Amino acid sequence: MSLDLFVLTKMKNEKAYSTSPDSRLVRSPNPSPPPPPSNRPVYPFPPLSPRCSAGMAVIGLAVRSSAAAAAAAANVGHDGRAITIDGERRILLSGAIHYPRSTPGMWPDLLRKAKEGGLDAVETYVFWNGHEPRRRQYNFEGRFDIVRFLKEVQNAGLYAVLRIGPYVCAEWNYGGLPAWLREIPGVQFRTNNKPFENEMQNFTTLIVDKIKSARLLAPQGGPIILTQIENEYGNIMGPYGDAGKKYIKWCANLAESLGVGVPWIMCQQSDAPQPMTNTCNGFYCDEFTPNNPKSPKMWTENWTGWFKAWDKPDPSRPAEDVAFAVARFFQKNGTFQNYYMYHGGTNFARSTGGPYITTTYDYDAPLDEYGNIRQPKWGHLKELHAVLKSIEKQLTYGDVNEHFLDNGIAITKFTFNGKTACFISNRNETTDATVNYEGTNYFVPAWSVSILPDGKTVAYNTAKITAQTSIMVKKPNQAENEPTELKWSWRPEFLRPYLTNAISSSKANELLEQIITTSDKSDYLWYMTSVDHPKSEEVTLYVNTTGHILYAFVNGNLVGAQYSPNGPFGFEFQRSVTLQPGTNHISLLSATVGLKNYGYEYELMPAGIVGGPVKLIGKDSTVDLSKNTWSYQIGLDGEGRKVYLNPNLKWFGGMIPTKRPFTWYKTTFQAPLSTEPVVLDLLGLGKGEAWVNGNSIGRFWPNYTASADGCVSSCNYRGAFQSNKCQSGCGQPAQRWYHVPRSFLTEGEPNTLVLFEEAGGDPSQVNFQTVTVGTVCATADQGSTLSLSCQGGYISNIEVAGVGELSGTCGSLEAVGCVSDAAYSALSQACIGNESCAIEVTGDLLGECKGIGGSGTMKLTVQATC
Template sequence: MGLNFREKAWILLGILCCSSLICSVKAIVTYDRKAVIINGQRRILLSGSIHYPRSTPEMWPDLIQKAKDGGLDVIQTYVFWNGHEPSPGQYYFEDRYDLVKFIKVVQQAGLYVHLRIGPYVCAEWNFGGFPVWLKYVPGMVFRTDNEPFKAAMQKFTEKIVRMMKEEKLFETQGGPIILSQIENEYGPIEWEIGAPGKAYTKWVAEMAQGLSTGVPWIMCKQDDAPNSIINTCNGFYCENFKPNSDNKPKMWTENWTGWFTEFGGAVPYRPAEDIALSVARFIQNGGSFINYYMYHGGTNFDRTAGEFIATSYDYDAPLDEYGLPREPKYSHLKRLHKVIKLCEPALVSADPTVTSLGDKQEAHVFKSKSSCAAFLSNYNTSSAARVLFGGSTYDLPPWSVSILPDCKTEYYNTAKVRTSSIHMKMVPTNTPFSWGSYNEEIPSANDNGTFSQDGLVEQISITRDKTDYFWYLTE
């Protein structure tokens, strides 16, 4: 029997209502002691840091696609306050600072976003991301229970959250942002300053929660994070980290893939085998969120580098400064991510049972009704070991973990690298370059650009960080 127009309209309305209901269900992000929960499903989340101002917008799609191809679920980035508000109330969100565009590129690739608003970010960035004008706000004391500072940082945080909401970028709105971070590695600072620091921690957590983003907030290196905030670990190894509450998941916001380069210092290097081992040990001990800091380091353009930090922020990351895969690190971790995903059903369903396999060897077994995954570890740094597990023998290289997604077959060992190293070779080019010049204006204190004073002056107070150059003439 045919349907008339009104009947078809009611059916269409019903479909739209159902679709809307499904979308609202899909938008829920919560967590429990095991993992972050997206759409009602516990997830083992693999994340990588890519800072949008440290690459060009033209690079973003390729970088993010390579991160996805490398097995990542999430892209993590800081928000850089001094890049976005160079003068009070004057905002800039264009070119390399187009945060919304960057997040939408991540969304188009089908990945999630962890947005670390800070707004203090450290990151080896100029002034840790603080605009220099903050220093001259009357009564300003940074990162403590200080009203001028709290007002300024709240205003900027609200600005960023409002932008994300207007663009519908939080997961609760159908966007890719599943996690947000407030402050950054504040725990050691709080310990130093005492009561004002504790009051500030409480205030900043309540302020963030009051923004109603619909996604969980985290604070890294903050052991006393309030119960509504997930505290997380940063470091080279985090397998022994435990959150400060039994209802929070075990999360690692910065697994350092290398280190930053300082002027005059050595170029840092961290072996792929060691990173893989750190990840496997974190997972076998119940970890469920891992972020590589950095996955692509990029470049400190202009004058954005922190004190004594080199222009290159390569960080020995899986994607090098130019966005090329660094082998064998990129492929070795890609294989690790693939096998972790094979283990995911068991990892999110069960707690590990730990069994000794020898003097420095043990098995971590995750077993549920429908799945089983095992991690066989050899903690001896110099000797290989042959172990018996499940009626079969396994050979474990020194300082390594073998992963068995079915509790039987070794799919991966952290010390067994299958991809050979690839070294970049620089070759001359016959293509001529086109050079231009820029004459930097010298800030002046009066019309003729000079002033007289006995003794040295504080340079930033004079230049307001507009230039690195300051000349003294003596008589």
């Protein structure tokens, strides 16, 4: 097969991703009553260890901002009801923002929006393989500047929850553990194994010393109020047996020895040793009960959506269901919950995303991949947060009375100092209910919770959304003098030495495992050998590989390529090839697409052509090459030369080859005007990696098409949510748009885009766009306020101002009932030309539509263009 005709072929009828989407969900089937409050003491902050105390006063005074310097030390503890800060029980609402999945330039805006959304805290994992990519070689710069991130958290007026792990899962490459651990003799991950424990202790201690030195713990005046050791180990602990039990006790002892002065948590660990607090992860955690009556009920991962894999459609979770889960959790005596994710972000660089995970890690979070507010989810949850905070004392100190009625109705009353707050929940998936509570009837839709902060008036119902809906759009690059089509140059990947067995970094008389051989320094590993053959003969080249992708060359010609489906990854490659008399060179390029990140002994899942066999199958005989002398070379020539950074390399202009695998492309462009997030449209390309001004924006694979099955035209929030319940984008490119952070760009100067095209594609369609709000819609009852916002843009037109029944969804609404000219006029005057606006929905405003909507309260629905 010639390079110009090369096409990737896909193995069929394989299983999907081996870790089922919801396999991390562990729920307690038997709820127990809430434990009584205890007098558990707070955690005193111990003296610092000798190796981090020297010079600390100088460091603290020199680098802390004025806002951080003014922060007071806080004592953090807990009892059986809640986390306590300076002795006061607290309702704590947290959200996950992973610092490496965004950029330092994005952090202040993300944290501001988190604070405005009603959060008290931000949670993040600590990513070991990002901070220690090579053993004892550390990285705490740029996106991995964890100290800077935590200081930004404090500057935003937020607490921090630091999940040190250092195993994180997180759909992150190797679960965050460095691949170089595999080089240590006798190492076994996450079990009672001294070599692993030594490395884990070294890194965990390093992180704790670093945050102590920066005075980031709450008793030092810093933002960190909780720390986590290990992560979801209870989900996969069983097969480890006694070794697993010993390991989890060792983790607890390690954590306690580090003296952080704040509580430690262990998520999904029902046997968490004291004083560790076990916590819950899942779509719902209302029925979870901690393993100790002195531990508060904590929810460390409320999954706001789901991650996306290359072969899967786009997942989403309705705002109504997320709010229902949160309200039920607090109704059932929970007091700390964390959204996973609040901002999902982007898997920048090949070493970030886990197995077959896309570059986008949007997660359908309240803040989208680019940092935009996702409405109505962000606004609906913000309103819930405000209501919950208004009854903090009742929820944390009040007496609790719960009544269960038929058909899934539950009424819970919290009373403190004469003040009462009430929750009425309807867990029925289909039937609305009218509930009589203390002489008053309350309508509670199916699968919803109503909250009565004063015990009388409904201030919030999880199924009733009043926040606006925003439809995001993409606009072409409008930079001055920017051509409509980019001008490209190109250069081939230098393959010849690898195709003639003329270069190698090592040799072995066996087929080696790829992860151990490369330490994940590259996606790519060359396997090269030669064989003498007496005559010209057509044979079948057979390769058994554990994937993920294989390119096969015989005597310098690409004879075929194949990739495994998302799942077990192994496949058999077979191609007809012609051997020549004499020496024949066989070169096999194996490529990975992220490493496994979850499961029992997941590190033992192999990659590459380990063991083979590799055979030449002829008509009369078969030659097994598995024990041949194989030469190995890690990575590509262009990677070694850093083509994406080196300005002195030769590039070719003129006619640009397309559909040609192993090709580098380069162009320049002007940064799009405005401050809107920038995306790169890579439709037309195959598979590879992209860099902007030398910064990786991740793997691309737009020619991978998402499954054609499993999508719905509309999603019913009622009923238990699963990751595949509300999918869209079936049969579409798995990912077409790739985030280019503004901090990667230079205004007013040419910016450079470099693409490595592995599979063969056409860059002619590539272009830059910006993401912004296009259309906004909102509904408000008579007597309430209707608000609209273009989030940085300006409202240009009021399209619909209807009362009563409307048809369609936001972006295509049409008033079927009454169109209010008065409302249209008032909205036009208040909104057009402004970034945001608000009007009171009065009876006078809707007078001409009297009677619309029956005897109930009239509603005004608006659709506007930004």
